[in-house]
Amino acid sequence: MLTVWGRATSSNVQAVMWTIAELGLAHTRHDLGLAYGGLDTPEYRSMNPNGLVPTVQDGEGPPMWESAAIVRYLAATYGDEGFWPRDPAARVQLDMWAEWIKTTFAPHFGGRVFWPLMGRPAGGPDAFPAAVEGLKPLARMLSERIGAGPYLAGEKLSFADMIIGAQLYRYYTLDFDRADTPALDAYYARLSARPAYRQHAMVSYETLRIAT
Known part of the structure; x- marks a missing residue:
């Protein structure tokens, strides 16, 4: 347990x-x-x-x-072989993207886009527009990596999808100018169809908003 x-x-x-x-x-x-x-x-x-x-x-x-x-x-x-590849060479191809989400995408999105939209501005008046523009190439990079998918490892959901996908509900439901990323959009739609994702990742963040 x-x-x-x-x-x-x-x-x-x-x-x-x-x-x-x-x-x-x-x-x-x-x-x-x-x-x-x-x-x-x-x-x-x-x-x-x-x-x-x-x-x-x-x-x-x-x-x-x-x-x-x-x-x-x-x-x-x-996890089984699909969820956690036992071959280190296969696993690292997923793990480096999971690490990229934690070290590059999530800090930029969370600290510079999400929290300012929740009422916690970061930087001066030009900081938020610059953050939105800076997020676009990162989203395009992830979209290109996902490609036809359907998941990061191909046909099977893996541990890397857990780390990547957990960021996407907020990314897609906040009101800001997102990059054109058809593959990432389709990936998010597939995740959103999964009951476990809907229950645990698609969680309202309104209680995090600071009243202004």
């Missing part, structure tokens, strides 16, 4: 919960973070010294944190 600590509105929690659902793993989840609090208690900090979400424990095993690391653990432990 997996135990997950973290609020459903966290995109990092969403990646983990979507993975758990796709793999059909028994679990319980506890809301922590933001309005729920609980991240600064000694008990939680003893599991996750960063005081962030998610934290996951598999049975009586040691706590795990960092969402992408957790996704990889779940995929390696419970």
Whole structure:
């Protein structure tokens, strides 16, 4: 039995919960973070010294944190060959895109586009338009990589889709000028048809909005 600590509105929690659902793993989840609090208690900090979400424990095993690391653990432990390729040469072709999402796409989109639209501006008056334009080549790059898909590894959903796809609900439902990316659009439509994605990734973010 997996135990997950973290609020459903966290995109990092969403990646983990979507993975758990796709793999059909028994679990319980506890809301922590933001309005729920609980991240600064000694008990939680003893599991996750960063005081962030998610934290996951598999049975009586040691706590795990960092969402992408957790996704990889779940995929390696419970996923089949399609979800977690055993051949390192095949797996790295997926993993480098999963890393790119975490290090390049998500920081740009989250910090410079998503949070400003939620009422937390970053930089001066020209910062947001520049951020939107800077996101376009990244979205085109991902769209080209997806191609005909249907998923990042081809016919089968994989761990890398968990990390990539968890960003896309916000990307496609926020009001800003997106790049023309037909392959990425089709990929998002395929993900949106999956019940586990709808349940765990397509989560309203309105409670994160700051009233102005």
